[in-house]
Amino acid sequence: MNTSSHPAPAPAPERTGARDGGYSGEIRASWAEFLNTLPVNARILDIGLGNHVAALVAAEMATTGTRDWRIDAIDPGGMQADAQSSAGKAVAKRINFHANANLARLPFDNASFDAVCAHHAIEFGDTSAILAEVLRVLKPGGDAQFLLHHADSPLLVGARMSLREADLVFTKTKAFRRVHRLVTMHQIVPNSTEHASNEVRMVIRTLKRGLPVAQQQGGGRVLAIALDGIQKVLAARRELKPDAAGLNVDRAEAELRGSVRRLGELVAQARTDEQMRELEKKAAATGFSQIERVAQLHGGEPIAWQLLVHRA
Structure with a gap:
């Protein structure tokens, strides 16, 4: 040897x-x-x-x-x-x-x-x-x-940062679930629609406030992906039926969750x-x-x- x-x-x-x-x-x-x-x-x-x-x-x-x-x-x-x-x-x-x-x-x-x-x-x-x-x-x-x-x-330090960002997206703000609720409304009901819209605006503001802080620490990728996915879904909402818009949200969420799950496995091992x-x-x-x-x-x-x- x-x-x-x-x-x-x-x-x-x-x-x-x-x-x-x-x-x-x-x-x-x-x-x-x-x-x-x-x-x-x-x-x-x-x-x-x-x-x-x-x-x-x-x-x-x-x-x-x-x-x-x-x-x-x-x-x-x-x-x-x-x-x-x-x-x-x-x-x-x-x-x-x-x-x-x-x-x-x-x-x-x-x-x-x-x-x-x-x-x-x-x-x-x-x-x-x-x-x-x-x-x-x-x-x-x-x-x-x-x-x-x-x-x-550095790879694992970054992975742990990404997991903290994912916690903000999926657990603390429930970002994709709130967006899903908004885009799948089949008709405009003044009070409930306004409430759902306000929730999504609050989610976006929260993620945007967290992004520069995370970037200064060398992270921010999960927040950036989540924000980009949410904004694309909302932009496409005007041209899609509610069920189709909801599927777009589900796909975006599933892709990000898959990446985060792999990071979690890496951190665990x-x-x-x-x-x-x-x-x-x-x-x-x-x-x-x-x-x-x-x-x-x-x-x-x-x-x-x-x-x-x-x-x-």
């Missing part, structure tokens, strides 16, 4: 969409450093979610020198590896992809791999079961590296320092040794946890 000191932080982890699933900087460097320790005929498994950055980095590295790596990748969601790589689609084609596999029941024989990689994946499943499966499929002497979401990363210590204990209890953990940093701020383990 590579026990050398970790490299100094590289440039920012850009999300360019132009190489290795859109990752560069520290994130790519951490995978390249790990993979660089492997033998020329290594078999590598990427257990990931989404763009499979580790598999893509490995595939790109395998195009140079004398490496004859065999690369497998699985994703329980069935997503294919992102072909957006600096070396093009030919790189992604080097990956043997297994769709809809279960991280806790890997479809491989015992001692099949020299290395296992997981990029923002194990925190979204049963970590004890996943660690046991990784140990099973690793060859004796094999290594695994896991990158996990850091609870104090991000790891604190204490939780990472518990994960290290789980890895040791599973049978791993030489367990190392470091926070990936950029500009002094954490962007991910890096956990390395070894099978003796």
Whole structure:
């Protein structure tokens, strides 16, 4: 296992969409450093979610020198590896992809791999079961590296801000429900229509007052999306029947709620320092040794946890 000191932080982890699933900087460097320790005929498994950055980095590295790596990748969601790589689609084609596999029941024989990689994946499943499966499929002497979401990363700070904004939209103001009530009125009833209109105006004022405050703190996206959706629905109301206008409100609300739900899942699964210590204990209890953990940093701020383990 590579026990050398970790490299100094590289440039920012850009999300360019132009190489290795859109990752560069520290994130790519951490995978390249790990993979660089492997033998020329290594078999590598990427257990990931989404763009499979580790598999893509490995595939790109395998195009140079004398490496004859065999690369497998699985994703329980069935997503294919992102072909957006600096070396093009030919790189992604080097990956043997297994769709809809279960991280806790890997479809491989015992001692099949020299290395296992997981990029923002194990925190979204049963970590004890996943660690046991990784140990099973690793060859004796094999290594695994896991990158996990850091609870104090800018991404997670922003996610928590967005959840607070969502609470204002969905719970405190009930913005979309009030708009729905207004646009689905089939006839103008002076008192009730005026009351519903006033409620919507109050909602819009509240969200608009909150927007610059949130933006000053680095947030504001959820409030901006909610305001934009409400204003578009109200503008289209003049040309739609009440039921159709109500469906527009429902769609806008459902889309935003879906995004907020995913943010909530991210926040719930991000790891604190204490939780990472518990994960290290789980890895040791599973049978791993030489367990190392470091926070990936950029500009002094954490962007991910890096956990390395070894099978003796």
